[in-house]
Amino acid sequence: MERKIKEFKAGEKPRDLASVLLADEKCGYGKLSMAAIYEDGRLIIGAGSETATGALTGALFYLHTYPRVLAKLRTILDATFTNGDEDYVYSFTHQIPYIDDIITELFRIQSPVADGLPRLTPKEGLVIDDIFIPGDVVVHVPIWVIQRQEMYYKKTEEFIPERWSDQPELVKDKRAYMPFGLGL
Numbered sequence: 001m002e003r004k005i006k007e008f009k010a011g012e013k014p015r016d017l018a019s020v021l022l023a024d025e026k027c028g029y030g031k032l033s034m035a036a037i038y039e040d041g042r043l044i045i046g047a048g049s050e051t052a053t054g055a056l057t058g059a060l061f062y063l064h065t066y067p068r069v070l071a072k073l074r075t076i077l078d079a080t081f082t083n084g085d086e087d088y089v090y091s092f093t094h095q096i097p098y099i100d101d102i103i104t105e106l107f108r109i110q111s112p113v114a115d116g117l118p119r120l121t122p123k124e125g126l127v128i129d130d131i132f133i134p135g136d137v138v139v140h141v142p143i144w145v146i147q148r149q150e151m152y153y154k155k156t157e158e159f160i161p162e163r164w165s166d167q168p169e170l171v172k173d174k175r176a177y178m179p180f181g182l183g184l
């Protein structure tokens, strides 16, 4: 962030994530303490790298473990990019719904944020399913566990991208999908 601050020129079009943060009118450079700006930098590195690494290694693992899925994807890609790599255009990948199904299923079976996101209960406490939780208590919903529950998904331990398209009966309750969190 120190290097980015040296390069930063107010009014200039932001070039990357750090300069977007520094240019923010309400909480950019000059409006926040340096401690807060450093914390933004730490947060972005953790939030962006751990998640993306987990997603990419997970994708390779599941494509390798499920040759049926890999073969189906390869057939679709070969039909889309008939001249192989020479034809490859990133924007075309957005027109291949099976890629979305694979990523959606990946985020279900191996959520990059596996643990729950910490939240503080209100001062007066709250009741969830008849259980009273006192105020000022840190609670969380474990994403990994919820997204692998048989009560929400059929064949929950299996990597089946089609559950998000042709086989919707394999999803019993879509509300149990929260790789990017839910609510506030």
Ligand code: HEM
Pocket (backbone or CB within 6 Å): 017, 043, 044, 047, 048, 049, 051, 052, 055, 112, 113, 117, 118, 179, 180, 181, 184
């Ligand atoms: C596989 C990709 C990703 C997943 C699954 C993911 C997941 C999440 C989740 C669950 C949250 C909510 C945290 C909370 O509510 O406590 C979050 C927040 C956030 N993510 Fe991501 N994320 C991904 C990629 C990225 C990338 C690439 C960046 C930045 C380069 C990023 C930056 C952030 C930031 C800045 C927040 C807000 C943190 C806050 O409110 O304090 N994420 N992400």
